[in-house]
Amino acid sequence: MARRIKTGRAVFRERLDYLVDERGIGAVAKSRGVTTRTVQRWLQEETTPSQAQREGIRRAGLRAG
DSSP: OOOOOOOOHHHHHHHHHHHHHHHOHHHHHHHHTSOHHHHHHHHTTSSOOOHHHHHHHHHHHHHHO
């Protein structure tokens, strides 16, 4: 069985910032299936997304550039 490594807070934040700068909050929210307010909460570190969301953002950031 493959070992999963959790996406850290710093890596998630870097990828999220990059995606928001490149695509905008609305596009990130739509691609992740959440509201724009949720993405704003992630940016302001009011809430922490699930591990699945963090991993999805990490991968999307890598694909985007």
